[in-house]
Amino acid sequence: xxxxxxxxxxxxxxxxxxxxxxxxxxxxxxxxxxxxxxxxxxxxxxxxxxxxxxxxxxxxxxxxxxxxxxxxxxxxxxxxxxxxxxxxxxxxxxxxxxxxxxxxxxxxxxxxxxxxxxxxxxxxxxxxxxxxxxxxxxxxxxx
Numbered sequence: 001x002x003x004x005x006x007x008x009x010x011x012x013x014x015x016x017x018x019x020x021x022x023x024x025x026x027x028x029x030x031x032x033x034x035x036x037x038x039x040x041x042x043x044x045x046x047x048x049x050x051x052x053x054x055x056x057x058x059x060x061x062x063x064x065x066x067x068x069x070x071x072x073x074x075x076x077x078x079x080x081x082x083x084x085x086x087x088x089x090x091x092x093x094x095x096x097x098x099x100x101x102x103x104x105x106x107x108x109x110x111x112x113x114x115x116x117x118x119x120x121x122x123x124x125x126x127x128x129x130x131x132x133x134x135x136x137x138x139x140x141x142x143x
């Protein structure tokens with residue numbers, strides 16, 4: 001089972017997500033956590049947090065989404081040219097069209113407003129995302 005964490009900029013959100021995803025691996029050891037950064041700094045931060053493997057750039061986003069079971073990251077990964085231009089149209093297309101269940105964290109830096117978002121703190125969103133990913137992972141493995 002493959003969980004792809006995508007992030008850009010300095011990788012702080014991805015790093016936080018992977019830190020809590022490691023706990024999921026303790027419960028569901030079949031999970032592989034792949035870090036994909038839109039830049040090298042993001043990838044290095046996520047690998048430092050404990051991702052199983054990682055890669056950087058447009059092609060790794062496209063390729064890793066092909067066989068992902070879960071994709072998680074900031075909402076901007078669905079929007080071409082977001083994150084100050086780091087998300088290319090091909091990246092946004094790959095994320096949007098992949099068969100994986102997508103868990104998106106509302107981040108205001110992407111100039112996307114999600115009406116009805118709970119207004120949680122960054123840490124609370126990461127914790128909630130981890131709980132939802134664990135629930136999804138268990139469901140996928142249960143068949």
